[in-house]
Amino acid sequence: MNVIEPARTSRSRCRHCRKEIEEGDLRFGSDHEGMYADGAEAYGWYHLRCAAQRLPEALRDALKKVKKPGEIPDHDKLVATCDLSLKKSASRYPYGERAPSGHARCIRCDQPIGKGELRVAVEREIVTGTFATVGAGYLHPACAVAHLEDPALSTQLRAQSPLLSKTDLDELVAACEAAAADHPVEPRKVEAPAPRAARVDDRTAELVFADELIERGDPRGEAIVIASQLRELSPEDPRQRDLSRRAQELLPKATAKWHDDLEVPRGSLTFDRGVPTGAKVALAKNKLPRSSSRAPGCTSSS
Ligand SMILES: [Zn+2]
Ligand SMILES: [Zn+2]
Structure with missing residues (x-):
């Protein structure tokens, strides 16, 4: 004891x-x-x-x-x-774990990884000049095999997944090995560099934009970066709290700036990851033009 x-x-x-x-x-x-x-x-x-x-x-x-x-x-x-x-x-990559929520998407197939499913976490770089951070990217077991193309994956997972029980670990390794048997990979060639760009997904453009904003001292830049980081972290990650607090601090300034720049009334934009993705069209009922109550293409017969 x-x-x-x-x-x-x-x-x-x-x-x-x-x-x-x-x-x-x-x-x-x-x-x-x-x-x-x-x-x-x-x-x-x-x-x-x-x-x-x-x-x-x-x-x-x-x-x-x-x-x-x-x-x-x-x-x-x-x-x-x-x-x-x-x-x-637990954060020596790659490692296996059960997804604590259903929020993360697989960085290879872009499909969600369901809550409680076994997944493989790999290191992912988010570089935006002033912000250079390493976060976890998540993969389905079969996607991890295809993504990493590393015959040592099972060994690494066994050594580096302290959060998984023995049974879960066996299940994960079996899934990886089944996938590897379907798509055998050559032992890694020494001269083949891991393509760095392939690790960065389509969020790169957004983060490059954020970087430009940061350099201009625009609060929206940091807001975008933080929103993106928050998406990457698992809900239990201890960094969530500080990042959320910072995001809340930046929010009023950043959203005000977006509305001003786009010359739309305050409160009319909707945001995703710190970037406006839509505008709420707020029309008072009595101001609705008559024609809009008809389906498009519908003509009056009178
Ligand atoms: Zn001591
Ligand atoms: Zn996948």
């Missing part, structure tokens, strides 16, 4: 930072570190903050089992750090 307890002496040393854990300080004891010859558990000790980095899953479980969380300073912050560490360890 893993434990969280005050250090009884200051003789224990943290296995992560190698520094002493002071007497009375809370420490995390991991029982995965072996046993004494008599069968008693030999704990590996960690500062709580160090365990949050090194053993996030084990510490988080232990923190959640604590009866009086209030007695652990920074309890919630530690849980959040554990979550973040887990996310980070």
